[in-house]
Amino acid sequence: MNTQEKKKLAGMPKVELHLHLEGTLEPEMLLNLAENNSVSLPYRNVDAIRAAYRFADLQSFLNLYYLATQCLRKEQDFYSLTLAYLRHCRDENIAYTEMFFDPQTHLEHGVPLTVVMAGISAAQKEAEREWGVLSGLILCFERDRPAEGTIALLEEAERIGGIIGVGLDSAERDHPPGKFQETFAVARALGLHRVAHAGEEGPPEYITDALDTLFVERIDHGVRAIESPELLRRLREEQIPLTVCPFSNVSLGGFGSLQQHNVGRLLDAGLKVTINSDDPAYFGGYLTENIIATWEALGLSFEQAVQVQVNAIEGSFAEEQKKRDMLQNLMSYLDQH
Template sequence: MDPLCSPVERFIRDLPKVELHVHLEGSMCPPVFLRLAEKHRVPGLPKTPEEVAAYYEFRDFAHFIEVYVASVQVLRDEEDFALLTADVARRLAAQNVRYAELHISLYNHLARGVPASVVFAGVEHGRREAEREHGIRLRWIPDFPGDYGVEAGERTLDAVLADGPPSVVGFGVGGMEVDRTPFRDLYARARAAGLHSLPHAGETGGPQNVWAALEVLGAERIGHGIDSMEDPRLVDHLREHQVPVDVSPTSNLRTRAVADLAEHPLPRMLEAGLTVTLNSDDPPMFGTDLVNEYRTAHALGLDLADLALLARNGVAASYLDAAAKRELVAEIDAALAAAEQR
């Protein structure tokens, strides 16, 4: 049997999904990347699909960050951000993703002289278009690279508070994984303004960064968090307090955060009772998408009920309204029941 026609594949494709850890800029597909690079005549970037594929072969996490920062140079005006958002939303909707919370690398644009008002105007145009054409709902998590320091975070938050639309749901920190403790006051201000605390932590920096995200930044979800499994006390805390952990297996492999996919802690995280959600992070850069992440989870030994649990966890951890959550969970349960009857 063609694996793409298998019962598991059909279930994965039929499964209603949400995605909570995916970067807008990291979701730029090669045709859009090449189109914008040519439009703005950006030097030093790939010029063919083959060159893009080679460009996205990462030596390690630091090299990935270097490529990511170089790639966002192609985004310069409102039209660029609208085009990117509409394209990303279309590809998400084609995977039966109903709702997504996308990180926006806002500081990387501010640092290049692109105003936050331009970024938000563009992504909002694309969001509204996507909701009209595909029915998918999008929300935003502006973030900054932690290794750029507190000043970068303050500048990003100031821009969000000045120009951010109501569709902004949270505030993030990513980049190279440095100590999160210096961002205490910054995150206190973000939370006081009504933004949810949604930092990256425990991807490459160890469980101590997850503790800092929780205790210092008031994190409501942990981006990546795979290093949590190194600390049994942390695992107990995450389980007891039902703190969602947004996991992206292929990303972890491609950035060398894990040496081999077979070693990925996703199955152990579920066995430990953690509230794990499944995500694609930077899909074109890592040669994946959310459907493929569900395939990967199945290849790691998860059965259909486990995959449905991941989907339900995503709904529960999202900032969808209660009625929409109930509707999506009912659809997920119906998809599982139909698959189990086949």
């Protein structure tokens, strides 16, 4: 990707579909929140935190991730966290984003769901009003927790209002999606969208399980689908979007380097691939950095970078008119540049 193409990509209107709000907690904000909320951390400064951001696998990352979430206590904390990410969206020309959050973790810390969602919602409204950045909110269940209680949590979130769907995240190994079948059935009956992390560390069968038992509309990660020709064929034929996160996959040991990532092979196989930043504070970069670095490492084309943005628009849960508007804005930008 040459300098001109990088500049054009940076200015291109973009969409992000796989972003954990708690994963945008930058070290500087983490230290401030810890001090304000009297939470003791094993890190004395920003450099010590950044040094800890080296992970052997998904579980080692989650251990630090959940430690950091203890510092989120007040409505203002969730507002500040969300607005900081949405400001990144403004700066990176991300016109629309769908954000995950993990309410079970906050409930365990004694923070009511109303507090969490009020802070997030206030930031969403401000970002739309001030910058024109639109966003949707997806409530994620942590798959390494019991499924019991998740329906009640879902129903409470529905009463509060503000979520567009549900997801499934956290430690994937030995936690197949099927145990949340009943919860996702309730979400489906409520008219909510459904996504699930699958095929990140777990086997391709977890992707199939998520499609067949949870009736998900998108697969988050999904990179291990490459191991099953039958699954690749199904994903291609049904045009199931994959929300691939290159920096995350390399940081957690799924691939030894960006040069070894299989996103190019997934695109060549005709899959509806999107690119995302996952937990950018922990994995070294936000959306634009993920795309540029991955494209340079793999020698992918600018046309493929455009295609993943088309895929993200089409694979989003935005209203149909909004999708048409975003596609038109993207094509207008490309025509002008």
